[in-house]
Amino acid sequence: MLASDILIREKILKLYDDVIGTLRNLNPLPADLRDTLQEDELLERTREKRKAFSEDHCQVVVSGEISAGKSSLLNLLIGTEILPTSLLESRSLPCRLQYSAEKRAKLIDSTGSVIDDINYDEDEETKKRLKRIIEGTELVPNLAYVDIFLNESSLKGNVMLVDTPGIKEEDTDDNEQLFNHLRKASAFLYIIKTDSAGGTHKLFKIQERVKQLTLDGGMQLNPDSMLYVCNKWDQVDESEDQRVFEEIRSRIRQNGIEVKEGQLLKLSVRKERKRRLKRKPHTDLYLVFKDKLQQLMGRAIKNRYQKECIWLHKALRSLISIVNLYQSSLQESLQERTTLQREFQEDATSLKxxxxxxxxxxxxxxxxxxxxxxxxxxxxxxxxxxxxxxxxxxxxxxxxxxxxxxxxxxxxxxxxxxxxxxxxxxxxxxxxxxxxxxxxxxxxxxxxxxxxxxxxxxxxxxxxxxxxxxxxxxxxxxxxxxxxxxxxxxxxxxxxxxxxxxxxxxxxxxxxxxxxxxxxxxxxxxxxxxxxxxxxxxxxxxxxxxxxxxxxxxxxxxxxxxxxxxxxxxxxxxxxxxxxxxxxxxxxxxxxxxxxxxxxxxxxxEQLTKKIDIDVGNNSAVELFLKQVVQFQADCLSINSEVQEV
Incomplete structure (x- = not known):
């Protein structure tokens, strides 16, 4: 999926550009149809969607209880200790990890403006400062989150991993930050403390908010795009392995959450980190996790693209409906005028x-x-x-x-x-x-x-x-x-x-x-x-x-x-x-x-002839416009089919 992501993404962007270009050039259309389409504000909405799609990533939001090992897991995945890890509760900021050939970090305020742009490549002091900023020991006024760019192949394909602060019992700003990121999430990765099944009860709070956001139209997170990881599995005795696993799954289900086969995984980040340092191969648990994560990220991209295709197809369908209705009225008017013209010609002869x-x-x-x-x-x-x-x-x-x-x-x-x-x-x-x-x-x-x-x-x-x-x-x-x-x-x-x-x-x-x-x-x-x-x-x-x-x-x-x-x-x-x-x-x-x-x-x-000529010209312009829009809709379906097949 990741290999073809860029190609499909470019196709969607091109389709957006084609639609926007057509909607910008409405001059050949009749004035009343132009007014109707302009009042519909489809051009403005399409521009906004195109901008959001080009700037936004397929976000995989990572959350869990405090000290569950979220940041450690992400550091393991990206192969560098860029995110701070602590067993204690801290004022950590959300971090968005994404691909770039150049290693740098951007400090972003609540309006989306860049406060500072930090290049941390091969500079240990800069890395340490970045960690202090993320964990909150070095305060930056108005800082809302940090964008971290890494030259990591697993992040290619417009995927963004979002590390959020540990979820707390009470409603806090940290919890609200998680929910804000969930609004744009295409996938959700939840880390559970295996030793105490910690955090499973907090999934209910997350699920309720997800349901509310979905009802309000604030998000489209698919239940199949969720993955639950039981970290610190090395602390579980081998004889208790299956019982603990079933216990954790049971607790999750008690919170009204359906866990399908393959959605609940076992992992020990500490163990995998040690093996990497010793240059030993990763365990099967890690390989299974990474494979599931790749699948999750693939589904995230797939859902993201499908979401765009669905919106664009729906917008084009609405546009076609408006134009079809107008064309039907125009053709009826043209037929009436043509009939009237013929009758008038006959009348002129018969009346004389x-x-x-x-x-x-x-x-x-x-x-x-x-x-x-x-x-x-x-x-x-x-x-x-x-x-x-x-x-x-x-x-x-x-x-x-x-x-x-x-x-x-x-x-x-x-x-x-x-x-x-x-x-x-x-x-x-x-x-x-x-x-x-x-x-x-x-x-x-x-x-x-x-x-x-x-x-x-x-x-x-x-x-x-x-x-x-x-x-x-x-x-x-x-x-x-x-x-x-x-x-x-x-x-x-x-x-x-x-x-x-x-x-x-x-x-x-x-x-x-x-x-x-x-x-x-x-x-x-x-x-x-x-x-x-x-x-x-x-x-x-x-x-x-x-x-x-x-x-x-x-x-x-x-x-x-x-x-x-x-x-x-x-x-x-x-x-x-x-x-x-x-x-x-x-x-x-x-x-x-x-x-x-x-x-x-x-x-x-003479007036009818002129009007008929205008109507014929208008009908040709509407037919050409409609043909273009129908082709856009066909292209949209084609792209969506391509996404489905990947």
């Missing part, structure tokens, strides 16, 4: 086609309607009843007007008759229009047109609203007629229909849109004077006109009806000029206004 339908459909409908109306009016004016009524009224008025002293000639009679007939015909036309609702004939059609356009507008508005870009569209309105919209006859012709009569009607649709329907009479130019002079030149005297007034008025009326001004085509022209053209212009206006509204779809399409 749909907008053309009312224009063509209703224009033809209005033309047919006014063709029928013009024929009906043409026929109505020629009915016997209508003609008789007009002649009767004209005769009544002309009888009164002939007594007018200003009418003295046939020309005067002709003018008066012309005016009267024209007035009566216009009155009849006005009456017929009102009875047949000619002025309101387009109202229902206009209502249908507005309803059709309004439905299209509502569909358009809903599309725009669904896209998150609500637009207020101007509803189609029927314009009020102005005099300039009305076609007039030529100046030299008299007007058959009065221009002054207009009927304004306001309808309220269910959609709440006011429709201003303005009726304008159509105008038919009539040259009455020409008719009289051409058709009635046989009228020689006013007396003749008065004697045969019924006949004369009938002839005059018939002459008007036979004129070009009263043909069916001229009647339709009148409607076409004043109603059909106006309607056509109005519906074209509505169409053009709606096309402008449709153009808003194009603007929305």
């Amino acid at each position: 086609k749909a907008a053309d339908t009312p224009k063509m459909k209703y224009c033809r409908k209005v033309m047919r309607m006014y063709t029928i109306l013009s024929l009906k009016l043409h026929d109505h004016l020629r009915t016997k009843e209508t003609c008789s009524d007009i002649i009767r009224k004209c005769k009544s008025e002309m009888t009164q007007r002939l007594s007018d002293p200003n009418i003295v000639s046939l020309k005067d009679i002709e003018n008066a008759s012309n005016e009267t007939l024209q007035k009566l015909i216009n009155e009849e036309i006005t009456k017929w229009r009102e009875n047949n609702q000619v002025d309101n004939a387009c109202a229902q059609i206009e209502k249908e047109v507005l309803g059709s356009y309004r439905r299209l507008e509502q569909s358009l508005e809903q599309r725009l609203m669904n896209s998150g870009r609500k637009c207020s569209l101007g509803s189609a309105q029927v314009p009020t007629n102005a005099d300039s919209n009305v076609q007039t006859g030529s100046n030299e012709d008299n007007q058959l229909f009065t221009k002054s009569e207009k009927v304004a009607l306001v309808l309220t649709l269910t959609v709440g849109l006011p429709i201003a329907v303005t009726a304008s009479v159509f105008l038919v130019p009539v040259g009455v004077a020409k008719i009289l002079s051409e058709k009635h030149t046989n009228w020689k005297t006013m007396t003749d006109f008065r004697k045969n007034i019924d006949q004369r008025l009938s002839e005059l009326l018939q002459g008007l009806y036979d004129s070009e001004a009263f043909t069916k085509d001229r009647f339709y022209e009148g409607f076409e000029k004043n109603h059909i053209r106006l309607f056509n212009q109005w519906i074209v206006d509505q169409y053009e206004k709606f096309v402008i509204d449709i153009d808003r779809i194009s603007a929305t399409l």
Whole structure:
């Protein structure tokens, strides 16, 4: 395990660096995802974990009762008498032993700052001073612990042996120092005084604190990473060997501690030290202990690395969960926008086609309607009843007007008759229009047109609203007629229909849109004077006109009806000029206004296209980021598998 420790450690550090590098470069990601990841503070936590991992060692904490031989055992292991040993209770400081090519010691205060850096290589006086500092006979202000660096191969592989003060019955600073180091411990080595089974009862106190620290999340010490060493075994009679061993194991178990096979060992540090001085080989007990210690240190490193892999894997899993959730939302949004874009493109085409339908459909409908109306009016004016009524009224008025002293000639009679007939015909036309609702004939059609356009507008508005870009569209309105919209006859012709009569009607649709329907009479130019002079030149005297007034008025009326001004085509022209053209212009206006509204779809399409392009870019960036993180997670699992296999 120790041989491959450096390689695995470097892999973990590199993985940390790769993750940190990726988390530092979040600029390609969408801003809201960046904010979420930055709020999660994963980068800061990963940096802290990386720093702690690079600086911390796999600590094997060594503890035991006072004078149990902790320091002597460590001196034996490292092959040098660097740690002070005493049978008496002293103010010893925790010492952390770790590998270095150079022999030196660092005095550390409670904040982790170095108070002094001592080079003790081949200098006996410096070694003695270091021992005095450790055992507390030479005081150094604010000193918390000592880091001792040794060129000892057994310490290679990022392993640190921590010698703690002997544990005491009462709660003291020394005990608290032990518990503080246990927080970071990957393994625990407890030394027991064999002659009295000393310290076994204190294991309960240690175990309770370990349980509490574990519950609080303050440590992750594995029970399998604990080793119990019965020192001073040379004091046990060979005949009592097994009984004493079982007694010590029983006492440990009485404190609620499970001792597995191979976790409780026998050893005599004093005996092994003497054998080393005499250059004799170590006993099997020492070799077994050293092998178990190597295994313990291997497990410590393994647990340490597994702990890092577990944390990193969990952090990456949390990161992947956040990014997956965001990507799912992003892809859903992208799909919605793409679908909306396609629907808008289809709408733009279908709406223009749909907008053309009312224009063509209703224009033809209005033309047919006014063709029928013009024929009906043409026929109505020629009915016997209508003609008789007009002649009767004209005769009544002309009888009164002939007594007018200003009418003295046939020309005067002709003018008066012309005016009267024209007035009566216009009155009849006005009456017929009102009875047949000619002025309101387009109202229902206009209502249908507005309803059709309004439905299209509502569909358009809903599309725009669904896209998150609500637009207020101007509803189609029927314009009020102005005099300039009305076609007039030529100046030299008299007007058959009065221009002054207009009927304004306001309808309220269910959609709440006011429709201003303005009726304008159509105008038919009539040259009455020409008719009289051409058709009635046989009228020689006013007396003749008065004697045969019924006949004369009938002839005059018939002459008007036979004129070009009263043909069916001229009647339709009148409607076409004043109603059909106006309607056509109005519906074209509505169409053009709606096309402008449709153009808003194009603007929305441009915005959607830009947003889709951004979403596509964001999705690619998120996919690339996610791919990197997933690879990091796979690397983490690979490293953890490598640790498991060692």
